[in-house]
Amino acid sequence: METIVLGFVIAIVMALLYVFCRLIFSFWVFPVLAYRKLKRNGLDGPSPSFPFGNLSEMKKKIINVQSSNISHDIHSTLFPFFTRWQHSFGKMFIYWLGTEPFLYIADPELLKKLSTEVTAKNWGKPAVFRRDRSPMFGNGLLMSEGDDWVRHRHVITPAFNPTNLKAMASLMVETTNKMLDNWVTLIDSGAQEIDVEREIIATAGEIIAKTSFGISDQSGRPVFEKLRALQMTLFKTVRFVGVPFGKMLHPKKTLEARKLGQEINQLFLSLIDERRKSIRGSTPQHDLLGLLLKQSEQGGFTKSLTTQELVDECKTFFFGGHETTALAITWTMLLLATHQDWQHQLREEIREVVGDKGIDVNMLSGLKKMGWVMNEVFRLYPSAPNAQRQAKADIQVSDDLSIPRGTNMWIDIVGMHHDPALWGEDVNEFKPERFKDDIHGRCKHKMGYLPFGFGGRMCIGRNLTFLEYKIVLTLILTRFSFTISPTYCHSPSIMLSLRPSDGLPLPRFPFGSLSEMKKIIINVQSSTKNWGKPAVFRCDRAPMFGNGLVMSQGEEWVRHRHVITPAFNPTNLKAMASLIVETTNKMLDNWKDSGPQEIDVEREITATAGDIIAKTSFGISYQSGRLVFKKLIRTSQMTLFKTSRHVGVPFGKIMHPKETLEARNQPIVLAKIHQRVDAQRDLLGLLLKENERGFTTQELVDECKTFFFGSHETTALAIIWTMLLLATHQDWQHQLREEIREVVGIKKLRWTCFLDLRRCVYSNTITDCA
Numbered sequence: 001m002e003t004i005v006l007g008f009v010i011a012i013v014m015a016l017l018y019v020f021c022r023l024i025f026s027f028w029v030f031p032v033l034a035y036r037k038l039k040r041n042g043l044d045g046p047s048p049s050f051p052f053g054n055l056s057e058m059k060k061k062i063i064n065v066q067s068s069n070i071s072h073d074i075h076s077t078l079f080p081f082f083t084r085w086q087h088s089f090g091k092m093f094i095y096w097l098g099t100e101p102f103l104y105i106a107d108p109e110l111l112k113k114l115s116t117e118v119t120a121k122n123w124g125k126p127a128v129f130r131r132d133r134s135p136m137f138g139n140g141l142l143m144s145e146g147d148d149w150v151r152h153r154h155v156i157t158p159a160f161n162p163t164n165l166k167a168m169a170s171l172m173v174e175t176t177n178k179m180l181d182n183w184v185t186l187i188d189s190g191a192q193e194i195d196v197e198r199e200i201i202a203t204a205g206e207i208i209a210k211t212s213f214g215i216s217d218q219s220g221r222p223v224f225e226k227l228r229a230l231q232m233t234l235f236k237t238v239r240f241v242g243v244p245f246g247k248m249l250h251p252k253k254t255l256e257a258r259k260l261g262q263e264i265n266q267l268f269l270s271l272i273d274e275r276r277k278s279i280r281g282s283t284p285q286h287d288l289l290g291l292l293l294k295q296s297e298q299g300g301f302t303k304s305l306t307t308q309e310l311v312d313e314c315k316t317f318f319f320g321g322h323e324t325t326a327l328a329i330t331w332t333m334l335l336l337a338t339h340q341d342w343q344h345q346l347r348e349e350i351r352e353v354v355g356d357k358g359i360d361v362n363m364l365s366g367l368k369k370m371g372w373v374m375n376e377v378f379r380l381y382p383s384a385p386n387a388q389r390q391a392k393a394d395i396q397v398s399d400d401l402s403i404p405r406g407t408n409m410w411i412d413i414v415g416m417h418h419d420p421a422l423w424g425e426d427v428n429e430f431k432p433e434r435f436k437d438d439i440h441g442r443c444k445h446k447m448g449y450l451p452f453g454f455g456g457r458m459c460i461g462r463n464l465t466f467l468e469y470k471i472v473l474t475l476i477l478t479r480f481s482f483t484i485s486p487t488y489c490h491s492p493s494i495m496l497s498l499r500p501s502d503g504l505p506l507p508r509f510p511f512g513s514l515s516e517m518k519k520i521i522i523n524v525q526s527s528t529k530n531w532g533k534p535a536v537f538r539c540d541r542a543p544m545f546g547n548g549l550v551m552s553q554g555e556e557w558v559r560h561r562h563v564i565t566p567a568f569n570p571t572n573l574k575a576m577a578s579l580i581v582e583t584t585n586k587m588l589d590n591w592k593d594s595g596p597q598e599i600d601v602e603r604e605i606t607a608t609a610g611d612i613i614a615k616t617s618f619g620i621s622y623q624s625g626r627l628v629f630k631k632l633i634r635t636s637q638m639t640l641f642k643t644s645r646h647v648g649v650p651f652g653k654i655m656h657p658k659e660t661l662e663a664r665n666q667p668i669v670l671a672k673i674h675q676r677v678d679a680q681r682d683l684l685g686l687l688l689k690e691n692e693r694g695f696t697t698q699e700l701v702d703e704c705k706t707f708f709f710g711s712h713e714t715t716a717l718a719i720i721w722t723m724l725l726l727a728t729h730q731d732w733q734h735q736l737r738e739e740i741r742e743v744v745g746i747k748k749l750r751w752t753c754f755l756d757l758r759r760c761v762y763s764n765t766i767t768d769c770a
């Protein structure tokens with residue numbers, strides 16, 4: 001017995017020793033050996049500390065620089081540590097992400113030598129990134145290595161042949177026009193600003209969903225929302241990539257990323273399943289997914305992809321295929337807004353090349369200047385700011401430089417694109433003419449300009465990007481012109497890709513046709529989005545407003561505002577007018593019939609405004625509208641604001657348990673929502689439509705409450721105060737009545753000055769009031 005126990009203990013001790021040794025070797029011995037080898041080659045770098053490497057220094061220095069002065073010198077603000085280390089150690093040095101040494105490269109000559117030595121198949125990707133980014137890209141083309149990479153690339157390449165790309169053009173035009181029509185509606189409806197970055201990303205997403213996966217905006221939207229959430233989880237938080245057990249420092253984020261990754265996998269799995277079924281029944285589609293499936297079913301062993309590989313490719317293309325292009329267009333809008341001469345030149349070019357006819361793909365190559373602008377935008381603001389590699393074998397670069405197997409490399413694309421030694425002293429200036437007669441933009445080294453990577457692993461989607469970029473920009477420039485607001489704040493940031501950290505909102509702007517251009521003001525300062533509401537009020541007033549538009553913040557607010565704005569476009573507003581007249585006349589008839597006794601005007605007008613909003617925004621009857629309204633106002637407002645409460649005091653609500661419970665009014669609103677099944681174009685109709693696309697029922701309830709309260713009482717009070725002021729300023733009352741008589745005419749006024757109101761809430765002197 002003792003021998004068994006002893007044996008058991010020894011086995012455990014051995015196992016623990018083995019795990020310990022492995023950890024020591026993985027996190028200490030191997031990285032240090034690789035580091036020493038690199039140092040022997042004369043490479044140096046900042047001193048690391050165990051186990052964070054140089055991370056603490058890197059994180060400390062990342063400041064989100066916001067400036068009203070638009071400087072394109074973004075390398076020194078986004079990567080100040082790289083700029084500093086470059087000064088000390090040159091364009092090639094070693095730095096550490098946790099316990100992983102990285103060879104930093106901003107030297108095009110070294111890249112050239114590496115590309116000649118190593119074939120695409122023999123490049124690996126740093127294991128630390130493959131693991132970290134796996135919820136997003138899995139083992140898709142971007143992350144795969146060796147023979148796997150060859151197989152994937154072979155299967156995917158035909159999807160980007162010119163015939164397939166051309167076939168995508170009409171969908172691109174259609175989807176972009178839909179976005180631009182929406183801008184017009186938003187402008188007409190008085191929207192204060194449009195977040196152009198968000199709009200363009202959504203449109204690029206729709207384009208990739210339709211063209212590569214043959215799915216509608218509606219089915220693609222959940223994928224994008226989850227991908228976006230995943231991107232936020234992975235790249236917006238301070239994380240410790242490369243630090244042993246670094247994920248454990250953020251267990252919540254790690255689990256969230258894993259969960260989102262799995263949910264996205266599930267969405268794609270069902271998409272793939274559906275397509276598999278439909279392929280058997282009908283002719284296969286020639287989009288990316290169609291090709292992947294066809295190859296997988298007929299391609300034989302060398303060409304087929306497993307279902308998991310298919311899912312990973314879908315994720316890679318969904319993400320990689322829309323955000324990068326959308327960001328390039330967004331940065332272009334910013335640069336054209338600050339360089340009106342170029343905006344003008346491009347518009348002129350479009351006029352000459354495309355004219356008033358529809359866009360023909362064959363014409364796009366004639367848009368030469370647009371090509372220069374595109375290249376210059378890719379230089380100054382490359383959507384993919386860096387590339388990573390891992391050496392799969394020792395690389396003998398030169399007699400005195402050998403890069404050992406397993407070395408991770410970080411290729412600083414932004415660094416090279418902003419290097420004055422390669423581009424000259426005007427490196428940080430927007431000068432598209434650099435690319436006039438030279439596809440490398442007169443860069444002193446051909447490998448100094450790498451917006452799409454290099455060698456055999458160059459971006460597979462670049463031709464799709466060129467096509468989409470030119471189509472979208474042509475349509476935007478044809479319908480809109482734009483300039484920049486003096487309050488613009490420039491703050492590029494990295495969230496895997498290079499983006500404006502606060503989006504690119506345009507405040508309401510007029511639009512014109514190609515022949516009649518007007519100014520758009522670009523206000524890239526997203527102050528509205530960044531305003532929050534005091535938490536103490538958000539919590540206290542939750543029964544009344546929930547997290548509806550009045551109380552929502554940040555991205556949530558942008559999304560809600562975006563959904564709701566179309567409900568207030570002129571067509572919808574006009575349609576409300578007859579209901580407003582009818583409901584008001586009903587109230588006035590009631591006043592007339594009420595005899596000489598007093599009328600509480602405040603109560604009457606508030607109730608009528610409530611009825612109006614019930615009918616016009618929620619399409620519900622006078623009676624049911626009144627019920628909701630009464631419940632909301634009398635319970636919430638009276639309970640919340642009429643009693644003396646202890647807002648801001650910890651557990652203050654416990655001091656008023658009755659009012660607190662009474663203020664919860666959600667069920668009545670929910671019941672009303674459930675009754676609505678029709679598809680009207682009023683506010684609730686729009687919200688319900690959005691509900692099907694991801695607006696939660698709670699958000700729906702909160703918006704209904706917000707609008708029920710916010711939209712009737714405020715207007716009613718304005719009318720009531722006007723009545724009081726007109727009652728005390730008879731001259732103005734008279735002038736207004738005269739004006740109405742002139743403008744509207746006597747026939748349309750059913751009665752003026754008929755009522756003899758003895759009392760209203762604020763005054764008992766109002767007489768002859770209409």
Ligand code: HEM
Pocket residue numbers: 141142143153316317320321322324325328382383384386387388450451452453454456457458459460461462464465
């Ligand atoms: C402005 C647009 C784009 C930019 C700046 C861009 C940039 C890049 C860069 C720099 C790489 C090389 C990464 C590396 O070497 O580690 C790359 C690879 C890749 N890109 Fe793009 N890309 C763009 C658009 C697209 C589009 C539209 C798609 C797909 C529809 C796409 C899919 C991919 C894929 C799958 C790879 C991996 C290729 C491989 O390793 O074989 N990209 N891209």
